Amino acid sequence: MPTSALRRTQRPGKLAGLSAAPDPQTSATRYKVTGIRVLRSEWAKFWSLRSSWITLGVAVFLLVLFGTIASYTYSPGVTTGGRPGPRGGSGDSDAVSLALTGVTFASLAVGVLGVLLAAGEYSTGMIRSTLTAVPRRLPVLWSKAAVIGPIVLVLTMIGALAAFQLGSPGLDGEKIALSPGDDGVLRSLAGAGVYLALVAVFGVALGMLVRSSAGAIAILVGALLILPGLATLLPDSVYDSINPYFPSNAGSAVYALHQSSGSLSPGAGLAVFAGWVALTLGGAAYRLRKSDA
Amino acid sequence: MIEARELTKRYGDKTVVDNLSFTVRPGEVTGFLGPNGAGKSTTMRMIVGLDSPTKGSVTVAGRSYADQAAPLHEIGTLLEAKSVHPGRSALNHLMALAHTHGIPRRRVDEVIELAGLSSVSGKRVGAFSLGMGQRLGIAAALLGDPAIVMLDEPVNGLDPEGVLWVRNLLRSLADEGRAVMLSSHLMSETALIADHLVIIGRGRLLADTTVDDFTREAGGGVKVATTETARLRALLAGPEVTIASSADEELLVSGRDAREIGAIAARHGIALYELTPQAVSLETAFMDLTRDVVEYQSAPAGAERKAA
Numbered sequence: 001m002p003t004s005a006l007r008r009t010q011r012p013g014k015l016a017g018l019s020a021a022p023d024p025q026t027s028a029t030r031y032k033v034t035g036i037r038v039l040r041s042e043w044a045k046f047w048s049l050r051s052s053w054i055t056l057g058v059a060v061f062l063l064v065l066f067g068t069i070a071s072y073t074y075s076p077g078v079t080t081g082g083r084p085g086p087r088g089g090s091g092d093s094d095a096v097s098l099a100l101t102g103v104t105f106a107s108l109a110v111g112v113l114g115v116l117l118a119a120g121e122y123s124t125g126m127i128r129s130t131l132t133a134v135p136r137r138l139p140v141l142w143s144k145a146a147v148i149g150p151i152v153l154v155l156t157m158i159g160a161l162a163a164f165q166l167g168s169p170g171l172d173g174e175k176i177a178l179s180p181g182d183d184g185v186l187r188s189l190a191g192a193g194v195y196l197a198l199v200a201v202f203g204v205a206l207g208m209l210v211r212s213s214a215g216a217i218a219i220l221v222g223a224l225l226i227l228p229g230l231a232t233l234l235p236d237s238v239y240d241s242i243n244p245y246f247p248s249n250a251g252s253a254v255y256a257l258h259q260s261s262g263s264l265s266p267g268a269g270l271a272v273f274a275g276w277v278a279l280t281l282g283g284a285a286y287r288l289r290k291s292d293a
Numbered sequence: 294m295i296e297a298r299e300l301t302k303r304y305g306d307k308t309v310v311d312n313l314s315f316t317v318r319p320g321e322v323t324g325f326l327g328p329n330g331a332g333k334s335t336t337m338r339m340i341v342g343l344d345s346p347t348k349g350s351v352t353v354a355g356r357s358y359a360d361q362a363a364p365l366h367e368i369g370t371l372l373e374a375k376s377v378h379p380g381r382s383a384l385n386h387l388m389a390l391a392h393t394h395g396i397p398r399r400r401v402d403e404v405i406e407l408a409g410l411s412s413v414s415g416k417r418v419g420a421f422s423l424g425m426g427q428r429l430g431i432a433a434a435l436l437g438d439p440a441i442v443m444l445d446e447p448v449n450g451l452d453p454e455g456v457l458w459v460r461n462l463l464r465s466l467a468d469e470g471r472a473v474m475l476s477s478h479l480m481s482e483t484a485l486i487a488d489h490l491v492i493i494g495r496g497r498l499l500a501d502t503t504v505d506d507f508t509r510e511a512g513g514g515v516k517v518a519t520t521e522t523a524r525l526r527a528l529l530a531g532p533e534v535t536i537a538s539s540a541d542e543e544l545l546v547s548g549r550d551a552r553e554i555g556a557i558a559a560r561h562g563i564a565l566y567e568l569t570p571q572a573v574s575l576e577t578a579f580m581d582l583t584r585d586v587v588e589y590q591s592a593p594a595g596a597e598r599k600a601a
Contacts, residue, residue, distance in 0.1 A: 030395060031363040031365065031366040031394040031395060031396055031437055031438075032362050032363045032394065032395060033362065033363060033364070033393050033394055034395070037392055037393050037394065037395050038392075038393050040392045040393075041389050041390070041392035041393045044385065044388055044389050044392055045378075045381075045385075045389045048381050048382070048385035048388075048389065049378065049380050049381060050380055051380060120378065121378070124375075124377070124378045124379060124380075125374055125375045125376045125377065126376060126377060126378040127376075128343060128372055128374070128376035129376040129377065129386075129390060129433065131342070131343060132341045132342075132343065132364060132365070132370050132372075132376075133364065133365055133390050133393040133394065134364075134393055135341070135342045135358050135359040135361060135364050136359060137359075292338075292343060292344040292345060293343045293344070
């Protein structure tokens with residue numbers, strides 16, 4: 001048979017040196033998937049993409065830039081733009097809320113970062129490699145959340161503090177000026193970091209749930225920015241009772257220095273926003289487990 | 294070893310894989326053949342747990358894929374579609390996979406060298422050619438030193454040197470005692486590498502055979518021309534011999550090779566004017582087998598012209 005004859009004679013001798021088998025010490029029963037290793041893998045995956053660095057950089061940059069500018073351009077009596085205060089709020093500024101003007105913009109950036117980390121796997125096909133390496137699947141989702149959360153938490157906390165400090169000279173002599181040692185200042189700045197970390201995890205969950213970057217980003221923007229505005233169309237009584245529970249409103253309560261009327265306390269806001277994130281994560285976990293990749 | 298038992302996958306009312314059972318054994322190269330759309334890729338996706346079967350089951354080394362403690366060590370996979378983030382370098386892609394199993398950097402460097410990617414391992418995968426992408430996929434498949442290697446259309450996009458490389462590589466993997474499964478829609482290419490053939494069409498098993506058997510069955514026989522057809526016919530007859538007559542003074546004999554026929558004729562003093570082994574290509578045999586189940590059949594060129 002010409003075919004099999006060919007086949008036999010083509011057996012390579014020189015491949016032996018470059019065998020597909022690793023050298024004996026390397027092999028092989030030690031190979032095993034563990035939660036820590038999946039985490040290690042996701043950590044490496046996060047940092048090995050240029051888009052992660054860029055998006056993260058943009059988030060921190062926006063946070064610092066807008067906070068600093070808002071502080072320098074502040075003049076008493078004029079409400080400085082930025083994050084829309086809850087309806088009924090008097091729009092009174094304080095040094096912290098000025099420093100955190102950039103949170104809304106940064107939240108979009110870190111949300112997109114989360115979406116890209118998750119949905120990017122699907123749009124590129126990387127998910128097939130990922131899930132063949134980790135067929136139990138769920139560790140991938142937890143690891144992505146566990147990687148992006150702390151990274152965003154640390155960097156945006158630093159960013160928030162930087163915005164506050166850089167903006168302080170701009171408020172020198174103003175009535176609203178505060179120092180980091182003042183009551184609640186550090187809690188608020190840290191709260192901004194916690195909020196942004198949760199937004200990033202929210203992005204991961206949305207990305208895993210929707211599996212498309214565009215779709216997940218649309219939902220993210222809708223949930224954080226459009227939903228509260230849309231809700232103003234509701235009758236006042238309904239609006240007033242549900243408004244504080246929208247993701248972005250509950251979230252902004254986390255980093256507000258003073259609890260404004262009609263909004264939640266920082267603790268309650270954190271609980272509500274974390275609830276939204278947990279709900280989405282649950283949906284993402286369900287879809288990841290149940291449906292074909 | 295891969296064992297598929299009554300594996301079935303339906304999408305809506307379309308059955309992509311239909312009651313498919315087969316075994317991929319260690320030490321052999323199993324060719325997994327079928328026309329486009331036959332369900333090869335879906336079957337492979339089910340083997341590694343990316344898709345879950347509607348019915349039936351498939352196990353890798355006796356266990357379902359999701360229950361493997363070290364899946365990359367059990368089975369290395371190259372899927373047809375690209376499964377790499379284009380923004381990552383080849384090295385970082387392999388490292389990301391290696392981390393999940395605790396595979397050391399040394400092993401990653403080994404497979405990069407094995408796949409001939411050393412000079413481009415730091416480049417973003419998005420800039421890779423189709424062939425380099427295939428090499429990276431094969432490197433990833435070998436990363437965990439797997440007992441089974443499963444490759445979906447591995448020679449797609451490879452240059453002749455690359456095709457030869459894959460052929461030799463798969464052969465040596467099988468000779469090391471690993472189970473090798475590769476899918477293809479090209480019979481001729483597969484026959485050069487494979488020992489065993491699993492042929493499917495429209496998701497159903499058409500043939501589960503060896504390359505040698507398939508080639509023998511496909512063999513086109515020997516054309517013999519002589520004036521004494523009746524006498525020769527009687528002399529050649531035998532239990533596994535079939536003889537057809539394509540024209541006057543012409544016989545088509547299968548079951549005996551040209552040498553035998555010539556010897557018999559000479560012994561009995563029959564003059565032969567022609568004695569030609571008929572080469573039926575494996576490709577033709579494969580197409581005959583799968584003709585009825587081709588999913589996307591092209592109309593014959595003549596018919597198309599008539600219609601136009």
